[in-house]
Amino acid sequence: MTRRVTIFGATGSIGQNTLDLIARDPEAYDVVALTGGANVSQLAEDAKRFRADIAVTAHEEQLPILREALAGTSVEAAAGAGALIEAADRPADWIMSAIVGSAGLAPGFAALRHGTTLALANKESLVAAGPLLMAEARKQNATILPVDSEHSAVFQALVGEDPACIERVIITASGGAFRDWPLENLAYASPEQAACHPNWAMGQRITVDSASMFNKSLELIETKEYFGLDPDRIEVLVHPESLVHALVGFRDGALMAHMGAPDMRHAIGYALHWPERRDLPVERLDLARIASLSFRAPDPERWPALGLAREVMRIGGLAGAAFNAAKEKALDAFLERRLAFTGMAEIVGEVLERMSTEEGLSSARFDLDNVFQMDHLARVRAGEAIEKRQ
Ligand code: NAD
Ligand code: MG
Numbered sequence: 001m002t003r004r005v006t007i008f009g010a011t012g013s014i015g016q017n018t019l020d021l022i023a024r025d026p027e028a029y030d031v032v033a034l035t036g037g038a039n040v041s042q043l044a045e046d047a048k049r050f051r052a053d054i055a056v057t058a059h060e061e062q063l064p065i066l067r068e069a070l071a072g073t074s075v076e077a078a079a080g081a082g083a084l085i086e087a088a089d090r091p092a093d094w095i096m097s098a099i100v101g102s103a104g105l106a107p108g109f110a111a112l113r114h115g116t117t118l119a120l121a122n123k124e125s126l127v128a129a130g131p132l133l134m135a136e137a138r139k140q141n142a143t144i145l146p147v148d149s150e151h152s153a154v155f156q157a158l159v160g161e162d163p164a165c166i167e168r169v170i171i172t173a174s175g176g177a178f179r180d181w182p183l184e185n186l187a188y189a190s191p192e193q194a195a196c197h198p199n200w201a202m203g204q205r206i207t208v209d210s211a212s213m214f215n216k217s218l219e220l221i222e223t224k225e226y227f228g229l230d231p232d233r234i235e236v237l238v239h240p241e242s243l244v245h246a247l248v249g250f251r252d253g254a255l256m257a258h259m260g261a262p263d264m265r266h267a268i269g270y271a272l273h274w275p276e277r278r279d280l281p282v283e284r285l286d287l288a289r290i291a292s293l294s295f296r297a298p299d300p301e302r303w304p305a306l307g308l309a310r311e312v313m314r315i316g317g318l319a320g321a322a323f324n325a326a327k328e329k330a331l332d333a334f335l336e337r338r339l340a341f342t343g344m345a346e347i348v349g350e351v352l353e354r355m356s357t358e359e360g361l362s363s364a365r366f367d368l369d370n371v372f373q374m375d376h377l378a379r380v381r382a383g384e385a386i387e388k389r390q
Contacts, residue, residue, distance in 0.1 A: 023050075054075065060079045100124075212303070221313060224313055237297070359374065
């Protein structure tokens with residue numbers, strides 16, 4: 001039986017890795033919708049190659065180019081935020097949510113309405129609206145499967161386990177591009193330097209977020225939301241080799257570690273074939289050759305983003321939405337060279353502090369409208385704070 005699949009963010013790093021797996025067994029899948037952003041030539045090429053029903057670009061002004069690229073084929077072309085939601089409404093058995101940023105929230109949420117299986121790479125939606133997404137999934141009888149290497153690892157370590165027996169969860173971090181830089185040099189780090197990951201090939205934004213550990217800070221919150229854990233039970237461990245992705249500690253002291261090559265096709269493939277395991281084209285580890293693994297505690301001075309994530313979890317409510325949006329805005333400014341690398345955490349900290357007093361982040365009604373409103377306001381506040389420094 002073929003499975004109907006849709007991929008949000010098909011032209012990105014996760015999207016392309018997902019298509020790589022699908023291309024290895026084309027008879028097994030029926031591609032419903034592929035979506036992308038500005039890279040419409042890639043989108044059109046993939047939509048033709050996989051005979052998608054529809055290709056959607058987020059950018060309305062790109063629609064004529066997409067139409068032209070798809071002329072003479074049976075693939076429909078559409079554009080804009082509304083078209084993304086309509087794509088989520090098309091019946092599919094498995095939907096990959098791999099748009100980067102909080103832009104992925106609305107399509108992911110819409111996809112859940114049909115009780116589908118949502119493979120969730122878009123961690124920002126869990127950070128901004130985790131409890132709403134999880135509640136919607138329960139209500140619609142939909143399944144959310146984690147597609148982040150750490151969270152897929154935890155998910156796999158928990159198969160057959162009683163969640164009540166979890167003592168702690170440890171997610172690992174490579175430390176990113178500046179793990180071993182002298183602290184005083186961080187303020188002068190360039191976007192190009194930050195976008196060089198030692199182990200993983202990923203999209204530009206998440207790679208820079210790995211250097212600042214904002215990625216791990218999002219993942220701390222993602223762990224809390226996904227597995228319903230108390231923040232005190234979630235730890236971050238720096239592990240430069242990126243071979244152990246996460247560990248789950250149980251009440252009897254056992255620690256179950258998940259290991260594998262740093263290749264997102266494992267987490268994507270696990271979610272694609274779940275609950276089965278199938279062959280995946282990932283490297284098999286030769287531990288005798290690797291010989292040793294190293295671990296260290298994260299330095300809070302080097303990575304202040306981790307402390308901010310703890311603060312977000314302490315505040316709760318809409319703090320995640322404000323935090324993620326302020327981070328996205330600060331990251332834009334860093335990439336545009338308007339903000340120093342170390343300025344990102346400072347700006348996000350300032351916005352969080354200001355908004356938690358002015359907006360009552362923990363007490364305001366927690367619904368999707370307010371999530372979008374806080375997201376918008378945090379971007380405005382972060383913009384003001386960045387402006388003030390110039
Ligand atoms: P990417 O930048 O490579 O791709 C992002 C995709 O989203 C592209 O298709 C792009 O066109 C689309 N997009 C960007 N802005 C959009 C917008 N405003 N509206 C609609 N579509 C838009 O990113 P990525 O590295 O593939 O990451 C995707 C998601 O997966 C992120 O949430 C990231 O945190 C998560 N993730 C990625 C990896 C990885 O290895 N790349 C690992 C774990 C989690
Ligand atoms: Mg990860």
